[in-house]
Amino acid sequence: MTEVVVQRVRTKYHWPAIQLNFWILIMLVASATILGIFASFISVQTQLHLGIPWYFPYWVTVGSIGIVFVLIMLYLIAQRQLLPGIVILGSFILFVLFLVGLIVTSIELWGPVGNVNSNCNLLQSSTGPNEATLAWLEQHSICQSWQAAWAFQLVGTIFLFWMMIMAYQVYRDDA
Template sequence: MAEVMVVRRKYHWPEIQLNVWLIVMLVSASTVLGIFANFINVQQQLGLGVPWYMPYWVVSGALAIAFLILILWLVAQRKLLPGIVILGSFILFVLWLTGLIKSSIVLWGPQGSVNDNCMRYVQDSPSRGQSINTLAWLEQNSICQSWKAAFSFELIGTVFLLWMMIMAWNVHRDDY
């Protein structure tokens, strides 16, 4: 008869770092998902085509939220493995970095960028008073601020995904 020995290894995750990471990633993913879903709605309302990166960010944000829910479920079951976290974080990191690069090109690109248009048509010509022009200016300003917020949260999310890969590797090596 052969004897089989099963060894279960326990991983010790730094609770505060894991919780901060989960909260920041949940906020980042939710914000990016919401902003780009709104952008898609605006594009459709204006009768314009929807660029590929808008649904890309909606899907990337939704995948990040699904990954975070999986992590929370695994934490609740006390079965969070570093390998799962490293793999999922790496996949999301590649997706978010790709989207971040595209967003930065659209936001600060060479000609006709969102930032150039915002500076030219919104920041340089504010409107005041009770008129339809003021209402249109407020909406344009809101869209410009949403672009900057989306880029900021994309950058934060990308950095935090890299941080999570490093943290999961350290947990795997028992450095915590």
């Protein structure tokens, strides 16, 4: 009779702590900001009884998925079970989602016809307690929200690509 002994070897991956923590912070900020901006846009569109473009709920969903992914990573870090394969797969999925949304937002922000940016300068700066000032402030706020959302989408896309590279390096260094 032959006896077979199976041993489990647990591989410990060594993640660069400072880079990982910085990445987590930036991705939480980017995802939460995008989620908040587009949730606000949906609220305004609903209040005005206007249609909601498909990319508003898209970004709310992608922002939520980004936050959930980071929370899952934090849980796995706490359990000391953060595997590079999980990070590469999750980062790639989010990278594609961020990139698609970034392209759509770029078209809406700077597109050829009826873009958001061309509507940002319709009203002249105004001061004083009147409707013109309130209208200009609201227009300015909406335009800055669009620009902030685009900037955080770009940063999120770059950081997700960076995370795929970093996770591969962690995997390769321990192989």
